[in-house]
Amino acid sequence: xxxxxxxxxxxxxxxxxxxxxAGILLNSCAPTRAYVGVSPPxxxxxxxxxxxxxxxxxxxxxxxxxGNDYLWVPGHWEVKPRGDVWLPGRWSRTPRGWVYVGxxxxx
Numbered sequence: 001x002x003x004x005x006x007x008x009x010x011x012x013x014x015x016x017x018x019x020x021x022a023g024i025l026l027n028s029c030a031p032t033r034a035y036v037g038v039s040p041p042x043x044x045x046x047x048x049x050x051x052x053x054x055x056x057x058x059x060x061x062x063x064x065x066x067g068n069d070y071l072w073v074p075g076h077w078e079v080k081p082r083g084d085v086w087l088p089g090r091w092s093r094t095p096r097g098w099v100y101v102g103x104x105x106x107x
Contacts, residue, residue: 035097055079
């Protein structure tokens with residue numbers, strides 16, 4: 001009977017891990033929007049370090065919402081995909097509150 005009990009525990013643990021992985025994968029595929037009642041602070045001034053390569057594009061820092069407060073994410077250099085242009089992210093005011101519209105590369 002003890003062996004059956006251990007087997008059940010192992011089976012439940014494996015099923016739990018499978019459900020956890022499935023939840024993470026499904027959650028990462030679903031776009032989420034956090035509506036924030038408080039406007040983001042003004043952007044911080046950053047000193048841009050030297051460009052590491054001619055293909056690098058500076059990505060301005062931005063405020064992100066942590067669920068409790070805004071947190072500054074510093075800017076960084078990123079290699080530009082060939083022929084693309086960076087459209088920076090921005091905070092947009094909506095009737096439900098402030099929402100972040102992420103930046104993206106476009107042709």
